[in-house]
Amino acid sequence: MARLSSAPARRHLRFWSAATLALFLPVVSLGLIAAHTTGSRTAASDAAPPHEGMGAAGHFLLAAAAVLAAAHLGGVLVRRLGQPRVVGEICAGLLLGPSLLGRAAPDAAGWLFPERVLPMLDGLAQLGLALFVFGVGRELSGTRLRGAAGQALLISQASLLIPFAAGAAVAVALVDDHLGPGGRPLTFVLFIGCTLSVTAFPVLARILADLGITRTRTGQLGLYSAAVGDAGSWLLLAAILAASHGFGASRLLLDIALLVAVAVLFLGPLRLLLARWADRADGRRGAEVGTAVLLTVCVTASAALTAALGVHQLIGALLAGVAWPTRGRWAVAVAERLADTAKTVLLPFFFFGFGLTTDLGALAWGGEAALTFGCLLAVAVASKVLGPGLCARLTGMSWPSALALGVLLNARGLTELVVIQIGYQARIIDAEMASVLTLVALVTTAVTSPLLRLLGPGALDDRPLPRRPPPPGAGEDPGAPAKPAGSRHSADSVGTGA
Numbered sequence: 001m002a003r004l005s006s007a008p009a010r011r012h013l014r015f016w017s018a019a020t021l022a023l024f025l026p027v028v029s030l031g032l033i034a035a036h037t038t039g040s041r042t043a044a045s046d047a048a049p050p051h052e053g054m055g056a057a058g059h060f061l062l063a064a065a066a067v068l069a070a071a072h073l074g075g076v077l078v079r080r081l082g083q084p085r086v087v088g089e090i091c092a093g094l095l096l097g098p099s100l101l102g103r104a105a106p107d108a109a110g111w112l113f114p115e116r117v118l119p120m121l122d123g124l125a126q127l128g129l130a131l132f133v134f135g136v137g138r139e140l141s142g143t144r145l146r147g148a149a150g151q152a153l154l155i156s157q158a159s160l161l162i163p164f165a166a167g168a169a170v171a172v173a174l175v176d177d178h179l180g181p182g183g184r185p186l187t188f189v190l191f192i193g194c195t196l197s198v199t200a201f202p203v204l205a206r207i208l209a210d211l212g213i214t215r216t217r218t219g220q221l222g223l224y225s226a227a228v229g230d231a232g233s234w235l236l237l238a239a240i241l242a243a244s245h246g247f248g249a250s251r252l253l254l255d256i257a258l259l260v261a262v263a264v265l266f267l268g269p270l271r272l273l274l275a276r277w278a279d280r281a282d283g284r285r286g287a288e289v290g291t292a293v294l295l296t297v298c299v300t301a302s303a304a305l306t307a308a309l310g311v312h313q314l315i316g317a318l319l320a321g322v323a324w325p326t327r328g329r330w331a332v333a334v335a336e337r338l339a340d341t342a343k344t345v346l347l348p349f350f351f352f353g354f355g356l357t358t359d360l361g362a363l364a365w366g367g368e369a370a371l372t373f374g375c376l377l378a379v380a381v382a383s384k385v386l387g388p389g390l391c392a393r394l395t396g397m398s399w400p401s402a403l404a405l406g407v408l409l410n411a412r413g414l415t416e417l418v419v420i421q422i423g424y425q426a427r428i429i430d431a432e433m434a435s436v437l438t439l440v441a442l443v444t445t446a447v448t449s450p451l452l453r454l455l456g457p458g459a460l461d462d463r464p465l466p467r468r469p470p471p472p473g474a475g476e477d478p479g480a481p482a483k484p485a486g487s488r489h490s491a492d493s494v495g496t497g498a
Helices: 007-045 055-077 085-095 106-112 117-140 147-170 185-197 202-212 217-243 249-281 287-308 313-323 329-356 367-394 399-409 413-425 431-446 448-455
Strands: none
Touching: 055 085, 055 106, 055 117, 085 329, 085 431, 106 287, 117 202, 117 217, 117 287, 117 313, 117 329, 117 413, 147 185, 147 217, 147 367, 185 217, 185 249, 185 367, 185 413, 202 217, 202 413, 202 448, 217 249, 217 313, 217 399, 217 413, 249 287, 249 313, 249 399, 249 448, 287 313, 287 329, 329 413, 367 399, 367 431, 399 448, 413 431, 431 448
């Protein structure tokens, strides 16, 4: 057999192989659904006992195959349109829920995704979320910037504070109509501001890699600003969750003190212990398996710890990622491998679970819902693009480059979806607001590439930032400015990403 020596031929083969697989599984699923429907009608007409079909294990495997195939197909389709894979994967998860399948074919949706398999799928989703947020923590910990740290710090604060203030101001007018059953007006207002202040670090890293500007001034300023801004957003979210429990001031201060103590433990003693362990593991044979087990236990135990303290479990996974070593052959390789597995295999189940709780078709697209969506979208885009853009212009960048940087920071992707889900589970916002914010996250991510193309190639500042070579024998530094930790796999969350 002749070898496929050319890169285009190999890409063509990979694409059609993936497309064939992605189409085969849904066809099988639809065939099984049709067979089940026909069999059920026949059984009903014969007054025979109802046909139970396959068992729970078979249903779980079929549902998992349908979710993975739909997510992959959605990602492939939107990539051909120049969009990040995460946009297609999120849309696939939404379409499998009540927004489309549950509305168009409720019996088929109920058979393909019965109640008894939903907890199994949710378990995969929670594990994937924890590993994804762990990867975000690694990226935040590994980001370094030399040569323009002061400028990047100012831009990152503008990227966090201006959208937060703008979102909180708009939320004041929305609190009466969209406050969740477990929320309070103050926590609702703060949560909306926090949601609009998020930037999807993995999506941003993927976009920069696709454009080939990761090592440039614009790319590095964008990565650093997103890292610092997202760290602030997660801190705000932790404080909002602590305040949402409705306890008195003394209990709130106690919760915050416990969270600070846990963060100090992770960023201090635990981080040092893990770094020493990673150095010793490099000299041992067979340390890869032990490293994988240690990482998984560290992530899950950290998530359980913060959940027990009354803070969301993903805060613990984030702290575990920040504490995980950024050096050490096995520590870096295993972390990247598990994070990549979470993005490609496990996160589609989160998109599916998110789709089950989000019914876009139930939105009353009259004047009020459309006005709410339009206001939030306008505030989200304007505050993220113009706020950091103006700050970048005042610190020396040209207007086109400053606006391009703001457009990059406007990508929200999966990170905002995670924040929305946390707020909805905490009952801070209602279902309609969760749906509207989901649309805002999708639109702001989808418009990033078109807006950059509209600004033109000259808008991107492609001058490289000054770099210092790593010390002899250090190997590749995952925290070096040319490649933030984990950025090789920082596709837009699933298979990319966010």
